[in-house]
Amino acid sequence: MTRLPKTLLLLFAVCNLSLRSTNAVCSTCDNLISVPAGYTEVTYTETPEELQNPNRGFLKLNSAKSSSYRPLKVSSLERYRSEDGITMHWRQFVLDEFVSSDITKEFLDNIRSDLETIRNARFTTVTRILYVKEMPENGEAPYGDATKEWMLRHIEQLSPIFSEYEDVIDVVQAGFIGVWGEWYYTTHFGDPHHRDYDNPDNIDGYTPQQWQDRKEVLFALIDSVPSSMLVTLHF
Structure with missing residues (x-):
């Protein structure tokens, strides 16, 4: 640089x-x-x-499922830098074991460990939290994401980590809702297969309450991160 x-x-x-x-x-x-x-x-x-521009450019994506966690390695990140000139990582944390329970201390420590690895490798990261990465075979609900109440609880648990690694996390993507954390195929926030376009109170087929629930999750996430940290929303 x-x-x-x-x-x-x-x-x-x-x-x-x-x-x-x-x-x-x-x-x-x-x-x-x-x-x-x-x-x-x-x-x-x-x-x-090559002059590597920190906090910009292409990313390498890796996911970490709570049910089959594999830690990041500094050597892998260093290889991304030497072979591809990449200094940013995209780490997705999949809370597939905690859809209806607290995140365990063990997995919270795993998240910290990965972020510490990213710090030690002199990388930065884009982070997304989600619950499910695969669509059901029939393509219909339930899709596997958590309720609003559990999402708010998990955001509360993750907030200290966002602050601890403010120097490492460039962006927190507003995942949580829906398959892949993309806010579309969701069980509790408005199923796209069952929209009600006839109700004049609805917006894009979703009820005011469903939009309010989405807003609460988004604003809780924004409030949970340091003011210097970006939160991005899919679509």
Whole structure:
């Protein structure tokens, strides 16, 4: 990663302050015949190396199911960096064992362990929490996601982790609801196969209560993360 030298930044700041205090005119780069006292001249040359932009670019996706957890490894992340120039990870945590119960301390510690691995590898991550990754064979409800009450409880449990790893988590995706955490095929927040378009109170076939329940989950998640952390919503 390439950064502007502090000397250049300081030069800009000093010039700006000088103009404010003296009403003078700052010399342009063409008029700077010599380097001012106390400053250093820096000459940049082109490099063929890939410059890895932190917190941007392509991601590698891995999922961690509570029922079959496999931890992340620093060596895997370092391989992504060396082979693909990737410095961001997309980690999905699947709470398939906790649809109707608290997240256990063991799995909360597993989440922390993965985030610590990402930190040690000098990566950052996009994180999504969900309950189910596969559609039922018949394509119909129940789909396997949790109720609003359990989602709110799980968000409460996860909130300390979001704060602990504020430097690691770039984005928390608003998963939770529906298959894949995509807010569509959901048992408790409006089944897309059974929308009621005839009721004038409904919006897009979903009831006001279903929209309110979705809003409560989203706002609870927003309130649970540090103010510097982004929350993104599918669709």
